[in-house]
Structures are given as structure tokens and as C-alpha cells.
Amino acid sequence: MQAYITLTRRELGTFFYSWIGYVVIAGAVFLTGLSFVILLRQLQAEPTPMPITEIFLSLCYWLIVLFSAPIITMRLFAQEKYSGTFETLMTTPVSDIAVVVAKFSAAIIFYMIMWLPLLICILVLKYFSRGSNMLDPGTLGSTFLGIFLVGILYMSIGCFASALTKNQIVAAMISFAIGLAFFFASYLNEPLAPQKSWEVEALNTVCILEQMKDFARGVVDTRYIAFYVTACVFFLFLTYRVIESRRWK
Amino acid sequence: MMIEVSNLTKRYAGNTAVSDLSFTVNRGEIVGLLGPNGAGKSTTMRILSCFIPATSGTARVAGLDVFTQANEVRRSIGYMPENNPLHDDMRVREYLKFRARLKGLGLSRSRQRVDAVIAQCGLNDVSKRIVGQLSKGYRQRVGLADALVHEPQLIILDEPTIGLDPSQIRVVRQLIKELGTHHTVLISSHILPEVEMTCNRVMIMRDGRILASDTPENLEKSMGRTGHIIAEIAAPLEDLQACWESMAEVAHFNIAPCEGDYHRCSLTAVGGQDLRPKIFDAVRDRNWKLRELFRLRHSLEDVYIRLTRPESEEETR
Numbered sequence: 001m002q003a004y005i006t007l008t009r010r011e012l013g014t015f016f017y018s019w020i021g022y023v024v025i026a027g028a029v030f031l032t033g034l035s036f037v038i039l040l041r042q043l044q045a046e047p048t049p050m051p052i053t054e055i056f057l058s059l060c061y062w063l064i065v066l067f068s069a070p071i072i073t074m075r076l077f078a079q080e081k082y083s084g085t086f087e088t089l090m091t092t093p094v095s096d097i098a099v100v101v102a103k104f105s106a107a108i109i110f111y112m113i114m115w116l117p118l119l120i121c122i123l124v125l126k127y128f129s130r131g132s133n134m135l136d137p138g139t140l141g142s143t144f145l146g147i148f149l150v151g152i153l154y155m156s157i158g159c160f161a162s163a164l165t166k167n168q169i170v171a172a173m174i175s176f177a178i179g180l181a182f183f184f185a186s187y188l189n190e191p192l193a194p195q196k197s198w199e200v201e202a203l204n205t206v207c208i209l210e211q212m213k214d215f216a217r218g219v220v221d222t223r224y225i226a227f228y229v230t231a232c233v234f235f236l237f238l239t240y241r242v243i244e245s246r247r248w249k
Numbered sequence: 250m251m252i253e254v255s256n257l258t259k260r261y262a263g264n265t266a267v268s269d270l271s272f273t274v275n276r277g278e279i280v281g282l283l284g285p286n287g288a289g290k291s292t293t294m295r296i297l298s299c300f301i302p303a304t305s306g307t308a309r310v311a312g313l314d315v316f317t318q319a320n321e322v323r324r325s326i327g328y329m330p331e332n333n334p335l336h337d338d339m340r341v342r343e344y345l346k347f348r349a350r351l352k353g354l355g356l357s358r359s360r361q362r363v364d365a366v367i368a369q370c371g372l373n374d375v376s377k378r379i380v381g382q383l384s385k386g387y388r389q390r391v392g393l394a395d396a397l398v399h400e401p402q403l404i405i406l407d408e409p410t411i412g413l414d415p416s417q418i419r420v421v422r423q424l425i426k427e428l429g430t431h432h433t434v435l436i437s438s439h440i441l442p443e444v445e446m447t448c449n450r451v452m453i454m455r456d457g458r459i460l461a462s463d464t465p466e467n468l469e470k471s472m473g474r475t476g477h478i479i480a481e482i483a484a485p486l487e488d489l490q491a492c493w494e495s496m497a498e499v500a501h502f503n504i505a506p507c508e509g510d511y512h513r514c515s516l517t518a519v520g521g522q523d524l525r526p527k528i529f530d531a532v533r534d535r536n537w538k539l540r541e542l543f544r545l546r547h548s549l550e551d552v553y554i555r556l557t558r559p560e561s562e563e564e565t566r
Contacts, residue, residue, distance in 0.1 A: 006350040017338040084334030
């Protein structure tokens with residue numbers, strides 16, 4: 001446990017030692033701010049029955065996720081392998097699982113820090129809307145739960161991609177490609193939508209776009225939670241196997 | 250017994266890095282692993298430090314098996330890999346503290362040990378500097394401090410002085426020598442004088458096997474005595490020639506003029522015997538002046554070159 005905490009702190013610290021952490025946060029803040037401005041203009045023009053969290057996330061949300069996830073995670077293992085510190089790390093009395101989980105934890109904590117400005121925007125909106133009930137804490141909670149769940153999926157994909165290679169650029173590209181595949185998988189069931197078949201059911205399970213919309217609307221479906229958690233565990237397990245592969249290669 | 254390795258073999262995709270290796274290292278020894286690149290030194294060290302497992306064979310460190318009790322073994326080993334990789338973005342004290350905590354030391358204990366290794370490795374002046382900005386000599390000391398921070402019984406250093414300038418090498422060598430008083434040390438190196446000066450025992454490796462294992466002195470002796478003598482004598486050239494020709498034990502000689510009246514004579518004795526007393530007597534009888542007289546010895550370098558020469562080269566000779 002001590003090793004896990006030490007390693008997580010160190011990994012989290014690395015984001016702020018280098019420019020990368022600040023650049024990613026600045027990019028996310030810019031896009032969140034842009035969404036905020038667009039949202040305000042829309043609200044000024046006409047009233048809408050949609051929860052504002054849903055409108056918010058329909059704008060730049062996926063752009064931020066798709067681009068920030070590879071950048072946040074590319075360094076995790078690739079950098080250590082490239083510089084050789086992977087060898088000094090793996091010769092300390094720390095288990096492979098602890099290393100994988102610590103790096104993943106640091107990435108997801110950083111990812112959630114990156115989304116804090118969104119919370120500020122929403123609170124500003126709430127303050128100026130003076131008591132209207134357009135923002136209930138439940139919807140806000142489920143939105144952030146959705147952001148967190150998408151985060152664990154994309155961070156685990158990033159961990160896996162970073163463990164595969166020594167080269168950070170290659171790691172980022174692999175992670176971006178897998179992330180993009182998940183994103184586009186959401187569009188696959190559109191032409192099939194009216195039919196009732198197992199293919200549609202299967203595609204609905206991985207339809208992260210629709211799932212995120214539900215979360216932003218305040219709908220929490222345990223099937224979605226199960227999907228994100230299992231997918232995350234699956235990618236972390238793959239990461240663990242890649243790290244462990246040095247033992248049997 | 251600190252290290253017991255028996256029949257250790259490591260194969261990477263189709264090529265054998267270490268083949269049927271067996272050796273032991275006693276507590277308190279400083280042992281040097283010598284060998285050309287690709288001899289299997291680093292692989293052996295990586296197996297001992299539990300980074301990679303062997304294909305077959307067993308290795309025990311302080312009585313613990315490196316495959317089944319890896320975490321316990323890692324606690325008793327301080328390992329510095331080749332090229333000494335460090336986290337360049339951290340400060341020296343912060344890095345050492347991080348490593349100490351990672352190795353399972355408690356909060357106050359890690360603070361105490363970090364202070365101790367900073368003093369021991371002479372890092373006081375740079376403890377607040379960023380690792381990436383340090384000179385190579387200081388980086389090497391940070392690596393050593395990291396290897397020492399959890400008070401391991403065994404210290405494994407892979408090429409600790411590679412890329413350092415002569416004065417830095419001297420400092421690191423002195424540090425390693427001091428380590429030998431409290432720890433067992435296993436170092437690998439290409440640099441022969443270093444091994445000769447710091448190690449109690451040398452193991453020479455080639456193609457994943459140990460070719461020789463003994464003290465540096467015994468290895469030199471094993472090459473056999475040489476009968477080459479060098480003498481610098483002030484005497485006329487003709488007299489010197491006459492003198493050596495009259496001496497039955499001299500198989501071959503060569504005389505070259507030096508500054509002043511001196512001549513440098515290199516003599517080869519019949520059957521490798523020691524000619525020095527005879528030469529001294531001859532010089533004294535003739536009232537010549539003698540300013541240098543010594544027998545050429547085989548160095549560890551000769552042993553190393555002879556043992557690590559590729560087989561094909563040996564055959565062509």
C-alpha cells in the first residue's frame with residue numbers, strides 16, 4: 001500500500017513537473033470555456049427543455065476526451081522504458097499490479113482535475129440563474145459519474161498503449177486509434193436501430209455516446225457502469241500482462 | 250554464502266545470453282565480473298536483481314530464491330543498472346526519499362537513511378538540485394546512494410564508472426571500496442585497473458560462461474612467469490654486448506641507447522628464469538652504474554585478452 005501511494009504521488013507530481021500537465025489543462029479549459037460561451041448564447045436566444053449539462057457535453061466534450069487521454073497516458077510506461085528507469089522501478093519490492101494500478105490512478109486523478117473548470121462554469125450558471133431548478137445536484141452528480149466512467153475507460157486504454165512501446169508518440173497514436181474506434185462504434189448501430197437483434201443489443205452496450213447523453217440527463221444505468229468497469233479492468237489486465245511479459249519473453 | 254548460482258541459463262529468442270553458469274560469492278567479498286560486450290554480465294545481474302527470470306537453473310541471494318521469493322530478495326539487494334537511469338525531473342533529496350519509500354522504508358527511517366546516504370556519497374552540495382542538471386559524476390553518486398538507501402546486504406553495480414572522467418572514476422572507485430567493508434559487492438566492468446584495484450576476486454566471462462575466477466594476483470600468476478628483464482646501465486655499448494654474449498642464461502638481447510651514457514637492455518632468459526641477481530652481480534663486478542632493473546610481469550589485461558579472445562582468432566594463430 002505504501003508503495004502504491006508513493007508511486008501514485010510521484011506519477012501525479014510528474015504531470016505538474018513538466019509542461020504537459022499545464023498544457024492539457026489549458027486546452028481543456030479553453031474548450032470548456034468555448035462550450036460555456038456557446039451555451040450562454042443559445043440560452044439567450046431561446047429557452048430549452050434540455051438539461052444544461054446535456055447541452056454542455058454535446059459541444060466539446062468528446063474532443064477533449066479523445067485528445068487529452070492519449071496525451072495524459074502516453075508517458076506512463078513508455079517514458080520509463082525509454083529512459084531505463086523501468087528497470088530500477090521493477091527491481092524494487094513493488095508488485096507489477098501495484099505499478100499498473102498506481103499509474104492508472106494518477107492518470108484518472110489528473111483527468112478528473114482537468115474537468116474541475118466545468119464544475120466552476122456550471123456553478124457560475126447556477127448562481128446567475130437565481131433559484132431556477134434547471135440544475136439539480138443529481139443530474140450534476142450523474143454527469144460527473146459519466147465523465148469519470150468514460151475517463152477510466154480511456155485512461156486504461158492509454159495505460160495499455162503506453163505499456164506496449166518505448167516511444168511516447170507511438171503510444172499516443174495507439175491509444176488515440178483505440179479511443180477513436182470506441183467513439184465511432186457508437187455510430188454503427190444507427191442504420192440498424194429499429195431492428196431487434198443481438199447485434200443491435202451488443203452495439204448498444206458499447207455505444208458510449210448515447211450512454212454519456214443519458215448520464216448528462218441524469219439517468220444512471222447499472223448496465224453502463226458494469227460496461228465501463230469491466231472494460232477498464234480488461235485493459236488494465238492487458239497492461240499487467242504486457243508488463244509481466246518480460247518474464248516469459 | 251551471499252550469492253549461489255547453479256546451472257543458470259538464459260535464452261532470448263534463439264540466442265543464449267547465459268549458459269549453464271555456476272558460481273558463488275561469499276559475504277563481504279567484492280567481486281568483479283569482467284568480459285567483452287555481450288558476454289552475459291548484464292543478463293546475470295538482471296537475473297540476480299529479479300528483473301528477468303532465467304530460462305533454467307537456480308539462483309539464491311542471501312539464502313532466498315530469486316524466482317520464488319523475489320520481493321524478499323529485492324529488499325536485500327541494491328541494484329544500479331547500466332547507464333544509471335534516474336528520474337531527471339526530480340530533486341536529489343526528493344528522488345532518494347521517493348526511492349526509499351518505494352523500497353518500503355517508514356517515514357522517519359527513510360528521512361534518516363536519505364540523510365545518511367547523502368553524506369556517505371558526498372551529495373550534500375547538490376541535494377536540492379534537479380537530477381537532470383547534475384554532472385555525470387554526481388549522477389553516478391545519486392545512483393549509488395539509491396542502491397544503498399535501504400541498507401541492502403548485497404550491492405550489484407553494472408558498469409558503475411562507464412563514461413566518467415579519471416577524477417570522477419577515482420571518487421566512485423573509492424566509494425565502492427568503502428562499501429566493501431559493510432556489504433557484499435558485485436560489479437561488472439570493462440576497465441581492468443578498476444577491477445584490479447577494487448575487487449578481491451575477478452570472474453572473467455565470455456559467451457555466457459565463466460572462464461576464470463580467482464584473485465587478480467593468482468590470475469596473473471596463472472599466466473606463468475616471463476623471463477623478460479629490462480635493465481638501464483651506464484656502460485660502453487661493446488662492453489655490454491660482450492657481457493650479455495658471455496652470459497649463458499641469456500637467450501636473446503636487445504640494446505638501445507638512452508640519454509647520457511645509459512643503455513636500455515631488454516633481455517630474455519632461457520627457460521623463463523629470473524636473471525636479475527646475475528645482472529646485478531655483473532654490473533657490480535664491472536663497476537658500472539645501474540639505474541633501473543625490473544622483470545616484466547603479466548598484467549590482468551593479458552589474462553583478460555587471452556581468455557576473452559574469440560575462438561576463431563585463437564585457431565588462426
